[in-house]
Amino acid sequence: MASTTLADLQTPSHPNPQATTTSARTQLPPINIGTRSSALAQIQARAVEQALKDAYPDRTFNICPVLAQGDKDKVTPLHQLSQGENAKSLWTGELEAMLEKGDLDIIVHCLKDMPTQLPENLTLGAILEREDPRDALIISPRLPKDTHLATLPPNSTIGTSSVRRAAQLRRIYPTLKFADLRGNVGTRLGKLDAEDSPYSAIILAAAGLKRMGLDNRIAQYLSSSNGGMLHAVGQGALAIEIRKGDEVAQELAYKIQDERTTRACSAERALLRALEGGCSVPIGVETSWRGGRGVATGFQPAKEYSSKNGQPLEEGEPDINEQDLVMEVLVVSVDGKESVGYNTARKVRSTEEAEIMGRDVAGILIDRGADKILEKISKEKMWAAKKQLEEYKASK
Numbered sequence: 276m277a278s279t280t281l282a283d284l285q286t287p288s289h290p291n292p293q294a295t296t297t298s299a300r301t302q303l304p305p306i307n308i309g310t311r312s313s314a315l316a317q318i319q320a321r322a323v324e325q326a327l328k329d330a331y332p333d334r335t336f337n338i339c340p341v342l343a344q345g346d347k348d349k350v351t352p353l354h355q356l357s358q359g360e361n362a363k364s365l366w367t368g369e370l371e372a373m374l375e376k377g378d379l380d381i382i383v384h385c386l387k388d389m390p391t392q393l394p395e396n397l398t399l400g401a402i403l404e405r406e407d408p409r410d411a412l413i414i415s416p417r418l419p420k421d422t423h424l425a426t427l428p429p430n431s432t433i434g435t436s437s438v439r440r441a442a443q444l445r446r447i448y449p450t451l452k453f454a455d456l457r458g459n460v461g462t463r464l465g466k467l468d469a470e471d472s473p474y475s476a477i478i479l480a481a482a483g484l485k486r487m488g489l490d491n492r493i494a495q496y497l498s499s500s501n502g503g504m505l506h507a508v509g510q511g512a513l514a515i516e517i518r519k520g521d522e523v524a525q526e527l528a529y530k531i532q533d534e535r536t537t538r539a540c541s542a543e544r545a546l547l548r549a550l551e552g553g554c555s556v557p558i559g560v561e562t563s564w565r566g567g568r569g570v571a572t573g574f575q576p577a578k579e580y581s582s583k584n585g586q587p588l589e590e591g592e593p594d595i596n597e598q599d600l601v602m603e604v605l606v607v608s609v610d611g612k613e614s615v616g617y618n619t620a621r622k623v624r625s626t627e628e629a630e631i632m633g634r635d636v637a638g639i640l641i642d643r644g645a646d647k648i649l650e651k652i653s654k655e656k657m658w659a660a661k662k663q664l665e666e667y668k669a670s671k
C-alpha cells in the first residue's frame with residue numbers, strides 16, 4: 276500500500292535536474308482513495324490504486340480504509356440500521372460523508388452495493404471492467420465435493436440473506452430451505468465450515484471469491500442456464516464515486532473505466548431504478564455483448580472483451596457500437612411461485628441509450644405483471660420490518 280507522509284511532501288525538490296520525475300511527483304497532492312475495511316474491499320481498492328498508478332505514474336495515492344455502519348453493527352436488524360430521516364446507505368454513508376468533506380477524493384465500491392440514487396453532490400466517476408458476474412454455490416466440507424444444486428439432499432439449508440438468491444432458487448428447487456447468513460466473505464465461509472453449521476451450502480458472488488483467491492471453493496457457477504439463477508444488478512463490477520465537478524478525480528476515473536461494462540451496468544441500474552421505488556427488489560439480470568465480428572454470447576472472460584478509453588481496439592476485437600447488448604431479466608416472488616421474465620437485445624451507442632434500454636425493459640416487465648409481484652414483496656417487507664422492530668424494542 277503506498278502512502279505519502281507529510282515528510283515526503285515537505286522534502287524540497289532535489290537540485291539534481293535528473294530528479295525531475297521525483298519532484299513532479301512530490302508537487303501533486305496525493306489522491307485519497309476511500310474503501311470499506313473488509314479484506315475484499317481492500318483488495319479491490321488496491322487493484323484500483325494499481326490501475327491508477329499505471330495510468331498516472333507521476334501521482335501518489337493513499338488508501339483509506341473506513342469501517343462502515345453495516346460492518347460495525349451485526350446485531351441490529353438491517354432494515355433498522357438504515358432507518359431515519361436522512362437515511363444514509365448502510366455501506367456507503369460514512370465514506371460518502373468523507374468524500375463530501377474532501378477527506379477523500381474517490382471511493383472504490385462494489386457497484387452492486389451502491390444505491391441507484393446517489394447523494395446530490397456526488398456522482399459515479401467510472402465503472403471498471405467486470406469480473407465474473409455470476410453467483411456461486413459453495414458446499415459444506417461435510418458433503419461430497421461434486422455436490423451441486425440438483426444433488427443436494429432434499430431439505431438442505433442454504434445460507435443466504437439475499438431475497439433475490441433465495442426466491443430464484445425456490446422457484447426451481449422448491450424443497451430447499453434458506454437461513455440468514457451475514458458477514459463478510461471470510462465470516463460466511465467460516466460459518467459454513469463450522470462443526471455445528473446449520474448450512475449445507477451457501478451462495479456467494481464468484482467475483483469476490485476470485486478476487487480473494489478463494490475460487491477453489493466454488494462447487495457450481497450459477498447462471499440462467501445453470502441453476503436458473505440470474506445475478507444482481509451491477510454484480511462483479513467495481514465503481515468509483517467522486518464529487519460532482521471534481522475534474523481531477525473525473526479524469527482519473529475516466530481513464531480506467533471500461534465502456535462495455537459501463538453501458539451494460541448502466542442499463543441494469545436504470546432497470547432497477549425504474550422498478551424499485553425505494554426498496555430493494557429481488558431482480559436477477561444477465562447482460563452480455565453479441566455480434567460485431569463474431570464474438571461469443573454469454574459471460575465472456577474479462578480479457579476477451581476489454582476496451583478501455585483512449586486505447587485502440589485489440590486485433591479481432593469488435594466495435595462496441597456494432598454489437599448488441601443482450602439483456603435477460605427475471606423478477607420472482609419471495610416464495611418462488613410467480614415470476615416474470617424478459618429477454619431482449621439492442622444496440623446501445625452511449626450510456627444514455629443503455630439507460631433508455633433499461634427503462635424500456637422495466638416498462639415491459641411491469642406490463643407483464645412484475646408490479647404485482649413487487650407490490651406484494653414491499654407489503655411483506657413492511658410487515659416483517661414492523662414485527663422485527665417490535666421484537667427489537669421488546670428485547671431492550
Ligand SMILES: NCc1[nH]cc(CCC(=O)O)c1CC(=O)O
Nearest residue numbers: 385387479480482483510511512
Ligand atoms: N453484498 C455484499 C457484496 N457486494 C459485492 C459482493 C461481491 C463482489 C461483487 O459483486 O463485485 C458481495 C459479496 C457477495 O455477494 O457474495
